[in-house]
Amino acid sequence: MAMTQESGAGRASKIDNTVADWPLTFVRHNFGATSYSTYGCKVLYNGFLHLSEEDDVLQMSSARAHPDSLRKTSAGYLGVKNFPAPAKVTWRSADGVAHEADVDIGAIFKDRMILHRVPREDVREGVSITDPDIILEVNDRTINVYMRAFVPTRELQIPGNRYSGHRDDLVLAWTRTY
Secondary structure (H helix, E strand, O other): OOEEEEEOOOEEEEEOOOHHHOOOEOOEEEEEEEEEOEEEEEEEEOOEEEEEOOOOOOOOOOOOOOOOOOOOOOOOEEEEEOOOOOEEEEEEEOOOOEEEEEEOHHHHOOOOEOOOOOOHHHEOOOOOOOOOEEEEEEEOOEEEEEEEOOEEEOOOOOOOOOOOOEEOOEEEEEEEEO
16 A cells, blocks of 8 residues: 655655665554563553463463564554554563563654565565564563564575565564563
C-alpha cells in the first residue's frame, strides 16, 4: 500500500517501501512479546495484553529453549499505527526480584527506519516491503527489542528453494538490563 509524505518544498512523494524508496521506512508495525527466566511477566502494549505469565511459574531459560525460538517468535498483533504509548512491562527475574519498565517503542524507532541486513543492491526491485515485526523479549533482568522485516532479495537465499527469495533477519534495536 502506498502512502504519501511531504518532501522538500511541500511536494508529496510516493513511498511504498521498494528499493526505490531507500532507505526503507515504516508507518505501521506488527508486535509480539516473549519471556525467558521470568515469573509473572506481563506486557501491555496499545491497550492489549500481549503476555500474561503465571506468577508462580519460572519460564524456561533461553539457554534451554530451541535455538530458533526467539527468531520464530510471532508478532501476531498486526498493523499497529506508529506509535502508541510505551509498552508497560512487569515481571520478576529468576532471583525473584520484582521489576517494572515502560519501553517506548516510538523512541526506539523514532526515525521509522526498517532495520535489516540486506544491501540495497541485493533487494529485489518492484516488490513492496510489508510492515516489520517488533519483538519485545524479557530475559531474566534484560529487555531486548528486535525488528524483523521480510525483505525480498534478487537471489534465492537457499539455492534451488523457490520460496527462499527473501531475508527476515532478527535485528537487535535496543537493550536494557534492570
